[in-house]
Amino acid sequence: MSAPENTIELNGLTKSFPGVRAVDGLTFAVRRGEIFGLVGPDGAGKTTTMRMLAGVMAPDQGSATVAGFDLARDAERAKHHISYMPQRFGLYEELTVDENIRFYADLFGVPRREREERSAELLKAAGMAEFRSRLAGKLSGGMKQKLGLVCALIHTPKVILLDEPTNGVDPVSRRDFWRILYTLLDQGVTILTTTAYLDEAERCHRVALLHEGRMLFCDTPANLKASLPGAVLSIVCADPRPVRDLLAGVEGISTVMIVGDGLHLVVRDPQRMIPELRSRIAAAGLPCDTIEQVAPSIEDLFVEAVQGDQANQGDQANHGDLADPGPGQRRDRGDER
């Protein structure tokens, strides 16, 4: 029995691959009209979760309901109401923009009139109106992703599943992308998205952090930030690496990570810590501009939580790149913006 306000429900969803439990007893629900973000490092199980919810992969255990359909029994019927954008570009490169749209419209039984109206509208919103007869393979990365979204939305779905939709997409296209998504939310569509960009996670109504197939927490971005144990200090400096090495492991600092213009530290007592940091850095003869307390971002929380999870497991051998306070690949990418 799914409560009417929950469009997506997962109950103990589990999927294993040889040697790894990709998704481990995942339970959460997404409400109608909500945009829900799944974040987590590579290998956290985000893509596997999306695939199971899209009905393209069968879970080993547990159940899931999407748009009122139990996926174990009615995956094929649910698919009429779901649109799924896989992480990898799923369109036909040797077909034009229009041909791809028509193909997906036909598969979902969209009448011609509706298809034409809707594709004109969506292509305009995506800023792609003049590329209709271009081959999909000749589009830029951002255009491809937007075309993927247009194809996914051509049949007016109830549930949209997006797997890292803005990965490698330019800032302008990303803005188009989010504008389209927010328009849909107004129409009562439910969106579940995974993202590697933490600033995008902050645009979601709620986020869930996955790590090694399990959910570490799930709340609104604001609540999550408020729940961070301690405060975040920002150190602006030209060469953060030696400073990071200097501060790693200092009593009272739980996390040190490199961000765009310096370092972020999670500390227990910011007022006491700032002068201590200044003297330590000066003593080491390292240059450093400002040290100040900043509002915590999801990223701060994220690193803190993943690191805490690994510490709890005593699983130091299995460091994810995000748990390592070094410049993880994902954060570097996030910093490019």
Added chain:
Amino acid sequence: MINWNRLCAMARKEMIQIRRDARSIGIVIAMPIVMMFAFGYGVSFDMKHIPVYVYDQEKSQQSQDFLKRFQASVYFDVVKTVSSYPELVRAIDAGSCQIGIVVPPDFSKKLRSGQKVSVQAIFDGTDSNSASVGMSYTEAVAQAHSQQLQLEWLRGRGQGEVRLPLSVDARTWFNENLESMVTIVPGVVAMVMAVVGTFLTSLTVAREWERGTMEQLISTPVTPLEIMLGKLAPYVVIGLADTSLCAVMAVWWFGVPFRGHIWVFLLSTLLFLVVVLSLGYFFSVVAKTQLAASQVSLIATFLPAFLLSGFMYPIDQMPAVVRGITHAVPARYYMAILRNVFLKGSPVLTIWQDLAGLAIFATVLGLAATRVFRKKLT
């Protein structure tokens, strides 16, 4: 059950992809033409112009008369006259001749005295088939010559009217000039089907897995059956077009007769198409990579069609075990029907077993193909 719009959408998409893929277009258009010419002209079992070296140890009028018979035959080309054994041995070693004829120094003397003369013939046995054919031709030449000598001898002894009591009056039906091209060319149609049908379809599903388009495709309401039928429909059209192209070439270019019913030809072609397309689809779904799928499909269809269908080697001359295996080769039935339809044109009742065999394979493989695809990632 089947949503016509979705099926058409699949077929239309597939057709666009074929049209815009240079490799597919090349196979669709060039393959039948290339194969028709390659097999039509390249494969011949007719032994003509076998290179012959002669070593005439006597060089008399009689020995020259005998050797002229080789010269006159279309089956032999007397390339060179040598004057020693080692020269002849070298020529056979080097492959410059396949037959060496050695006339003994006492050829005419023995003939005159009514003794039996042995002429030596040396064959290059590296190709046993050519050697045995050459041997029988050589024997025939010697036979004819001794017959003539016999007649001359009898006439010389006053027997004015000498008649040979027995002769064979041979008429070859269906292939009047006994040209192997005439038997080969209809069979090429089956080879083209095996390559174009299986090879091209083997790529279609595997390509979607490789390029990542399958994941999005299976997230839509399209059913496995619609995917299969939609993907195969364009290849049915292409297959029929290629078959017609081959048939037209066979008749108009190679001068092969077409004596049967066109509808037997089309029906059997359609059945065989179902067989090869189902196989190609099956391998494509199972293999999931284009390379593996195309290789498996060629091994599984082209090779048996080439070796075990009776195309190259007559089935009734195969060992019993191999003959048994040929019953599991669908191309065997199609090949028999093709030869009948082109060359014999005998009533349909005489080939009902082949038609039935083909129909059984088409049904079984077609049904198997509908079951193999799963709309799930693993």
